[in-house]
Amino acid sequence: MRKLLLLFVAFHVSAICLAQVKVQYLQTENAVNPICIDALNPRFSWQLDAGDKRGVMQTAYELKVSSAKGKHEAWKTGKVSSDQSMYIIYKGEPLASGQKYIWQVRVWDNAGKASAWSEPASFGMGMLNAADWKAKWITPGFVEDSVNRPSPLFRKGFSLNKKVASAMVYITSHGLYEAQINGKRVGDAFLTPGWTTYNKRLQYQAYDVTGLLQPGANAVGATLGSGWYRGHIGFSNQKNYYGKDIALLLQLEVTYTDGSTETIVSDESWKSSTGPVRFAEIYAGATIDNRMQVKNWSTAAFDDKSWSGVMVKDYTKNTLVATVNEPVRKHETFKPVKIFKTPKGEEVIDFGQNLVGWVQMKVSGNAGDTIRLSHAEILDKPGNFYTDNLRAARAQDIYVLKGGGEETFEPQFTWQGFRYIKVEGYKKDLNAADFTAIALYSDMKPTGTFTSSNDMINKLQHNIQWGQKGNFLDVPTDCPQRDERLGWTGDAQVFSRTATYNMNVHNFFAKWLKDVAADQYKSGSVPHVIPDVLGNDKNESGGSTGWADVSVIVPWNMYVAYGDKQILENQYSSMKAWVKYMENHSKNDLWNTGGHFGDWLFYSVNDDTDGSSAITSKYLIAQCFFAHSTQLVINTAKVLGNKQDEDYYTALLARIKKAFVNEYVTPNGLISSDTQTAYVLALEFDMLPENLRQQASDRLANNIRRYGNHLTTGFLGTPYLCHVLSRFNHVDVAYRLLLQDTYPSWLYPVKMGATTIWERWDGIRPDGSLETPTMNSYNHYAYGAIGDWMYRVVAGIDTKEEGPGYKQIIIKPTPGGNMTNIEADYNTTYGKVSSHWKIDGGNLLMHVEIPANTTATVYIPAANATGITEKGVALSSAPGVTMANESATGYVAVNVGSGVYDFSTAKP
Known part of the structure; x- marks a missing residue:
């Protein structure tokens, strides 16, 4: 039995020694596999996974980039002696517009061991020159209702006569847009193209739409809203700040399996009309009339002979830039926590959380029935629906039913901040199952x-x-x-x-x-x-x-x-x-x-x-x-x-x-x-x-x-x-x-x-x-x-400015305030950092986690090192822990590398 145990221990130690560091979470321009960037020299970053092994650092890396098309090698660094794993600048041959590239990296650690090559990561190049845009700016061909400005619909039918290998669509607009191909929504982003200084920088988005295309007849379409571009914005009832027009620019790039390509663009051949979105303003809300619904308008089978044409405009393309930030997407959903009548007799739904987004509503009724959803953050002192603090913002969505069965409504091209909604025109008892609040915000990853x-x-x-x-x-x-x-x-x-x-x-x-x-x-x-x-x-x-x-x-x-x-x-x-x-x-x-x-x-x-x-x-x-x-x-x-x-x-x-x-x-x-x-x-x-x-x-x-x-x-x-x-x-x-x-x-x-x-x-x-x-x-x-x-202070997670981005980490918790337990975890660019502290009887326990390829100075609240242990071992004997030159009153400072550490000391 003892021999078996010794063999097991020897095998376990050997496995640890032979374990290779793993390269993971590859990013190009701070994004995982971005499909559209316009940085001519993009930057590459990655993380190292060393498990719980202590003190792991990168000492060298090798990176290679090749085009996805033809597997042509665009850049290979060879072995570079460096601990840099963030923002490695591309220095290969010029990258081409619209092309996809694959890259991989491997590293060497401070034990001299090389990792395996990482899993491939990718990035796609956008339109690097204004001349790459073959699409034309188009505006509606009909006379607009200049007061309500209902959202225009644009569409075009086209045929694909070969087998499609891949397809990308690039879209932007004056105003906001939502696009469809063959009756299905393009992407899951909202309020695109986002808000920038439009006259100097207008972002476009790219979408992989390979799965939305079909052999033979196809159709592409888009709905537009006024948004920030020409809607009411600011304090003085101003509108048309960036322009009076509303316009679409769309370019669909199709690559066939035989290597040939085809481009479908917005141009004078498109058609335009209006649909159910009769009004949409950011502050006011949206009016959607389902009686005006145009069934299957973005499918190939739709007959658009009665639609108007479009006008081609010579708006600039020189200000177009690829999207840098994460788009706005749907996130958490909330069901009603309470449905009640206020002292004034208002029918109100409480979602329990002040959020930003909108309410999805399911309802059935007769054609022409009109329902109003008003939004508020709080109730007043007597308990009535309160909107005075919204000032001139109407913050109301109006829905008109077409009748004939259950209908689902969501607003478009607007959003509201609210916890409560007031429901008017609903002809039956409010049912919690019919109302869902949906949170909208930029799709930033929680850290x-x-x-x-x-x-x-x-x-x-x-x-x-x-x-x-x-x-x-x-x-x-x-x-x-x-x-x-x-x-x-x-x-x-x-x-x-x-x-x-x-x-x-x-x-x-x-x-x-x-x-x-x-x-x-x-x-x-x-x-x-x-x-x-x-x-x-x-x-x-x-x-x-x-x-x-x-x-x-x-x-x-x-x-x-x-x-x-x-x-x-x-x-x-x-x-x-x-x-x-x-x-x-x-x-x-x-x-x-x-x-x-x-x-x-x-x-x-x-x-x-x-x-x-x-x-x-x-x-x-x-x-x-x-x-x-x-x-x-x-x-x-x-x-x-x-x-x-x-x-x-x-x-x-x-x-x-x-x-x-x-x-x-x-x-x-x-x-x-x-x-x-x-x-x-x-x-x-x-x-x-x-x-x-x-x-x-x-x-x-x-x-x-x-x-x-x-x-x-x-x-x-x-x-x-x-x-x-x-x-x-x-x-x-x-x-x-x-x-x-x-x-x-x-x-x-x-x-x-x-x-x-x-x-x-x-x-x-x-x-x-x-x-x-x-x-x-x-x-x-x-x-x-x-x-x-x-x-930074209570939990104590910080970075040294000489080692920014948590390359050189500070862990310096500050117990106090009768707190007995703090747990803070933070996903840095290098990986997870943890600082937990707990008062347990007469002891202070600290749990610290440091990612690979970083170092940390850990400040332990104690008068001196005597009595401090790490995983039960005296501090002086703890593996991977050394005394630091730094000092701070009331703390003992130690230096550590990657790994998980558990310190114990007498309660300060």
Whole structure:
């Protein structure tokens, strides 16, 4: 028996030693097998799977790329000595439009062992030149109803007389589109082509439609909606912002099995008409009349002789770009949790979650029966359906039945933010089975989970995630329900780092940042919203501190989170232009001019005779952000190797900070605005001399106590509040703020039943009354920026800036707040990182997981290493664990490589 056991152990050890690292999760331009990119030199990334083996690093790689057609080898690197597994730039022969390529990679680990070649990955090239577009822009050939603007239908029949090997269709539009081939929907994306700065950048999408084609007769069609392009958008009832037209551009590329090709394009041979979508606007909703349904209109058998022709237009194709970000898709569905009548007698359905999307309804009735679905986020104090906070947004879908059986309705070319719907015109009792709420948002992959021993904190995390889902709908909107839904820059910048923990927002923000640069004014000022529908170069609507800084803060945050230097390269000119704008509008390096939103929606009281309102000087805030953006440009210049810029902005930063101290700080360290936000920004951005910082943080802590352990910060101070407190040894105060559940606090809305983050701390007041309806959103993610502190400090998952993208990981949990258990997992670009901690009796247990090809510094809360064990072994003897040079008060720091680690120490 003993011999058998020894043989088993020997075999097991041998198997581990011989185990090869596996290459997985291959990506091209941050996407798995993208079918359409237009990067001339795409970048390749992969992950290493080493199981639970410790300390595995890549030491070399070999990568090969070949064309799918003909198996021609386009590039082969040979063996390259490098630990780089992210963003390897293609350096082979020129890639061709419309072609598909296959690539594989293998690696060598630090034990000298080579992996097997990875499974093949693929990518397809889009239209690399405007001349590749053979399609023509077409518009309806009939006279449009200029008021309701019903959605036009376009169609064309065509024949395929050979066997099809593959087919791709490329589509874009002025307005929104949904396409069909042979009566079946093309793709599962919605609100395409998405929202960009249309006059400078218009995205197109590509779809593999091989399975939708058939031998012989076929048909292709598309329905269009006004969308952002010409629909009502912004505050002043404006429409036709980008143009009055609605137009389609479609190109179908067919490859036959014999190698020949055929192209079907939108041109003068197409036909046009209208169908059941009689009206569709983003704010107002949709009107769908099933009596106008055109059966089988996108099939080959349909007779379109009565349809109108189309008009060909010479609209530009030079602004067309392949889609970078994930499209909007359907996600979670919700059934009614309650059906009831309000005190006013309204029939209302509660779906239990404030979400963004629409309701699918099944109904039967007579031809002409009309049903209205109105949408609301909350009920008022008496319990009635409440829509005053939607302002001018009607947010109502109207359905007209054709009769003759059960009908299913969903709106098109619109969406709503809601938890409740009011149903009017329904001629029978409401049945929960007939109503389904469907969530829509950009198809970003979830990356992080955060759970704790505190149920209220778990609900807060839920609300943060749902605030992000609802407002990350192709652009980062401020709110999804009222007559706004714009890409407000301030909201995006304060939440951007939190966003990276919840979902993979790499491509989402990379796309949006290109529009930030495209819409930036010639002066360097940045608009309040992106895409900019509020101003122009002659009438700038921008330049507000903390909002315009999005042009610097978000690129840097994306670089830190994903290690993607190209984002900095792409945005660098924009980043410098904004800093130059501030510099140009400063006098003696003090920026105290211009209009600013300031610490938006900070704590205030109606009667401020006692000075309770936390009013912070807008120019003080501006000077802090002037410094912060300058610092980030310095950081970027270092990354990009621009020493001249680094020196210039370093000198500028010193002058900015000197001007701040001279203008706003007394010799004893009192800041002229004695508010939480003033101290938070001054400390977070290192505006104060070293000798004044601790006393400033003490003033901050005392201020919080003065307000009964409540925060008073607004949009700009809140994201950094707990970070500053924990950095300057007031983590106990930070925890008190996090766990506070009376107004104003993060948990107050949770206690009041919120399922998303509110725009205002007191959207619903303690007495049940509502804040002013002119600006009171119940799905506004900005205050959800506390999620960053929860991940980075409470759980302790972070990345070193010198090893961005979690190449060099920090695990530094911060127990406190009577929490007994925290579990945070985060899927980084290299793989899963876990940081779990648990108070078990008198011990603190830490579970840490580090992915292959990375290293980590783990900070264990303990006074010294004595008594710390790893999987029951003394720390000094634990395999793969070495003492680190770093130090932090109250922690023992160790260095580890990949693997799973379980530390135990006495409860701190």
